[in-house]
Amino acid sequence: MAPGKKILGEERRSLILTWLQDSQEPLTGSELASRTNVSRQVIVNDITLLKARNEPIMATSQGYVYLPQPSPEKWYERSVACFHSPEQTEDELNLLVDFGLLVKDVKIEHPIYGDLTASIMVSNRKEVAQFIQKAAETNAAYLSQLTNGVHLHTIAAKDERTLDEAEAALKKAGFLLVEN
Incomplete structure (x- = not known):
């Protein structure tokens, strides 16, 4: 991605989802905003849209996490x-x-x-x-x-x-x- 180039709409939400799924650590809204060259508020809106699609994303004090499907192991x-x-x-x-x-x-x-x-x-x-x-x-x-x-x-x-x-x-x- 070229510095300063905004990632738009659905492409950005797809990237956010991929990054969250691949990350072992929470990702902050600021970090996601920096990666996509948009404001943190745009990321907050994107996360809301992804949650509305039933993506298992949770906001924690450390950032956003993707909650994978429950493992067969019972908790x-x-x-x-x-x-x-x-x-x-x-x-x-x-x-x-x-x-x-x-x-x-x-x-x-x-x-x-x-x-x-x-x-x-x-x-x-x-x-x-x-x-x-x-x-x-x-x-x-x-x-x-x-x-x-x-x-x-x-x-x-x-x-x-x-x-x-x-x-x-x-x-x-x-x-x-x-x-x-």
């Missing part, structure tokens, strides 16, 4: 209710990924909007560090700050025992919301 999921301060977010996420878990999302119950869910998609300490860094760089509040620290995570693991162990570790660390 088990569980929602866990957690409670902690914003300063403890990194410790909580590191505790979970150290069990080999995928932390898929965070959910809160908002008094006006009802259930709000945001993608996290972290599975190792590097991804946690990137998530925390992005929050710091953008000065963004965590969803849990809207509910005084109360939130849910969807966690996934290759077996139920790992989920049980991670939940027990959350409880021991004081991050698990328990009934009084």
